[in-house]
Amino acid sequence: MQLRPSAFTAPHPRARRAATTVARLALLVLLVAGLYSAPTRTAVLPEDEVDYSTSQYVGGGQVIDGKTWLLRKSIGDKVSVEYSHLTDVVSGASIDVMLYASPYVEQRTQDSLNLEYLSGKTTYSVGFTHSYEPDYRSNTANFSISEDMFGDLTTVTMSFRRTWNDVYKMECAMHSASGECEDKIHDPDFGEKTMDERSYAVGLTQILTRNSILSVNDEIITDMGWLSNPYRDIIYLDPTSGRGFSTGPETDPSTRTSNAIGGDYKYYLPYRAAIDAQYRYYFDTWGIHASTAQLGYTQPWRKWIFDVTGRYYTQTHASFYNNAFAYADEQNFESRNRELSTYHSHSVGAGATYEFKIPHVSWIQKSTANIRYDRIWIDYEDFNDALLVNTGNGITIENAPLYSVDLRIYQFFISLWF
């Protein structure tokens, strides 16, 4: 539940029209270019594989255990079907929950079905994803067209995604003698709120030389509906309160439009290794600007492939965000959601893949065992640790130390190709 994405702001009408015009133009260019692909040539379907993965996210007072199954199978030589099933179990409580409530355990399930159809140089992809957890239900439909052009050196992709979300708020119906919650139900006063999302993306991948390739992507996302978080409150200064502050409900705008443009460059080193450099710039109508930069290095060795990555991310706060408002209802829209605050974050990651043979089973062409470790540090610049507030010692919500988190992700998975 805590891992649900935050809400967004309103799509400006002109932005939405511009997005539709760009989308229509790109589609037309794609279709025209498609007329010139030699009819005998085809792109290639993805390989058949089955993956099983187990992951764990530890940090910020939470532990999330995830298990994923993925199966991909081609039917004939034009169609490929992919199905994945994922379960996340969240236990613990983040700082936001700790301030107002108590630790909990919750499970999320996600099922996803995707179909790819190959015709000449064009790949059509259509998919559906359903995600369920007690207080959040999400349905997503996606569609994309991908086309190889100019001697297969260029690939142009256009995608569209539509999401329908139902949001609830859990409350405790019955407590045990020790104070733990025995039965959680949907809060009838909160009822059911909805949130819709539309995403339009265009991507171009270009082979530059025999050793390098560049991919550029642009994605416009618009959200509408109830975009706040039912469990997040805002803080406003209140001299009458013992802690020096009181809490109130978060109110986000009911629309948000964002634009992200990113590039990914890969280079092959002559002694067989690869470098990967990524950058993405993001901005939205909530006033948030963000930059992501990532560098990666992949080194194969005998039956192993090792890779390391480093990532740096910064963002500026939403226009209606504040660590502590001067008084209740200072603004029309108020949020203390730390995911909308100003912060910088750096991460490091490392992974190893080992290829092994399964004896006596000839229909499995290739099998790998993989591990991956990621460490993410987030240093908030305008979100104070409210749990450290101690007015007796002169620590107020305004001068309490800035909050920071240290997250660790462990992953282990096995892949089989057949």
Added chain:
Amino acid sequence: MKRIVIRSLAALLVAVPALAGLPQGPAPSFSLPSRAGGTVSLAQFRGQVVMINFWASWCGPCRQEMPLLDDIYKHYSKLGFSLIGVNVEPDSKSAEQWLKQTPVSFPILFDTQSVVSKLYGVPGMPTSVFIDRKGNVRLIHQSYRPGDENEYLNEIRALVRE
């Protein structure tokens, strides 16, 4: 404004894309080192029906069709048909490794300098070139999808009967 757009689109539809210069007529001659040792040249196969298959070990469809090509070679070699596999990789190590696991009986030549690939203007991987007994290029088949081997067989049967 609308007129400019309509005229450009009209020009676009009228323009016919020229397919890259693939060889027609006599097949360009060449000689390459063979996996079995020594040098093999196309001229040696004059009088026979020849199928040149350009392949690489990193190309999935190429690997997929190799066993089928081996069957075709074994079947038709008595009727005056020859299959030549031209490996296009600059470094033959991966090809050698793959062939150890999946051996074929037809000759494999190594085009490490990409001389023959350029000569034949290989447009994609894999590409199969069918040459008749007189040494002329009769068919160029790009790509491999399951079922294409029937097309190969039709062409080979027709050329062998000439």
Added chain:
Amino acid sequence: MRPLRVCCALVLAASAVALAGCSSMQPWVKPYEREHLADTIMSFDREPVASMFTDHVYEVRNAARGATGAAGGGCGCN
């Protein structure tokens, strides 16, 4: 027509004409030269199961979202 529409139409016309010319353009990386690009270490997303989880964590903890996909490259077979 408004300036934005004129501009977009011109871009469309220009790219259409350019594409007509480009269709006979020879690829500067030949299909038999794609060995390095076809190598598994050069794929944009070598471990989709792992990146799915990591991407989800970043999407929840970061305000920024989108523009993370890439398609293409590879062996250029067929």
